[in-house]
Amino acid sequence: MQAPPMLVDSHCHLDFPDLAADLDDVVARARAAGIARMVTISTRVRGFDAVRAIAERFDDVFCSVGTHCHHAAEEDDVTTDDLVRLAEHPKVVAIGEAGLDYHYDFSPRAVQEASFRRHIEAARITKLPLVIHAREADADTAAILEQEMGQGPFPALLHCFTGGAELARRAVALGHYVSFSGVLTFKKTDELRAIAAELPADRILVETDSPYLAPGKWRGKRNEPGFIVETVRVLAAARGISPDAAAALTTENFFRLFSRVPRDLRAAS
Template sequence: MLVDSHCHLDFPGLSERLPEVLARARAAGVTRMLTISTRVRQAAVYRGLAEAHPEILFTVGTHPHQAAEEPDVPAAEIAALSRHPRCVGIGEAGLDYHYDKAPRDVQARVFRTHIAAARETGLPLVIHARDADDDMAAILTEEMARGRFRAVLHCFSSGRRLAEIGVELGLYVSFSGILTFRRSEELRAIAASLPRDRLLVETDAPYLAPEPHRGKPNEPAYVARTAAVLAGTLGMTPDDLARLTTANFFALFDKALRAQPAGADAAHADAAHAGCAHPEAPIA
């Protein structure tokens, strides 16, 4: 059992062929997919996907690229939308200084609003960070001192220090297909240095397809390839890595345990929940 902890199933390249995408995910052992919000105003789209497909969960939030489109959505509105039973997280929100599609001060303000929503709801925040390590570390440290919240640094490609600060603050770190790229030796070294109970895997589909699919549209089935590379990096078997990252997912996104379909899948969720208290137990 694998979980794709971050994908965009509403995006072109996936949405128009969703039945086959979901079928391939199931065939690859991916039984849960978290489709991530980029605009609060499109919450109905994410909600509709999750209501139509039992393997899909969703978040609500504003991506930093869209921060200027939604600069003033209050934390209370985000929190209200997150009450849907299949909404298990806040975001993605954060800082992106690579593209700078929104003014940096607006990105920071919107990011802090999402932190407030995560703090209010108790749901984990999905954090986007690109080329903004120093400001991201500063905001996370400052905001955590104001009141604890849970979060994951998604699609991690930043420097070692941000990963270390994130772990010190209690955050999880998620790795995408970038981990599989030939020149990602330093990223694999960072992954190997982190506590195993803080690791997640994702696709960020339809972007960042792992090797050997690089350059093609990404999809949730390909998270198995990223998981296999992470397993090799950690000296684990793919099955052990799948159990570990699944347990970690349900430990962080614990609301997902209350959003399971009946039957065999629920049994898998129960097994994952049993591992959450002691994430290393399944691989001892």
């Protein structure tokens, strides 16, 4: 019998208190569900030590380093050099998450933009993918990505995508990737499923963004990496392919983008 395809959670927050209390069990359930790799995402550089410690604790967990746009004002002193230096750790496989959030505006927009551009420069230098948070900021996000790409290429991923088709199109035209979370499974996200159906197959990833945004059948509960199987199922239905095919293509895309993550953990150990 052929083994089921590997699954990957490209974006979770294993350091958040919601998951920290039973983290060993959360990781064990993910493994039992076929999740072979998880990337726990940094939201504060000042909290990076805790994120890195989790990645060091589990062979199949990796991490990023960066400042979420919500916290851009409190970490306005974090430099590109700081990000590049911290990214030297072998378990760091991405920069971010960083970007623009015009829904909450927890940090001034000019400060968000400056932080976003510093993270882009760090991604350009390290060649690690930039994990982008973009909420109600489609036009400015696309414009900044296009401007910065003109200064030199960098890999990037629009995470937990909830934007419009135009942002997705412009990002993919730059060679970037788009990741879908449990939001894809919600009843009132037909437009999002339409975008997921139309994007090039080699530009799509999946994630949980756990502990938030539990998909469909777990809606309202704490999310965790093992629940990604439901997002993959809905993505497959939207694209008219099998869940195994959706798992295979999103996993292949993950390894292409997150190139520092080893395909074979035994060989890397």
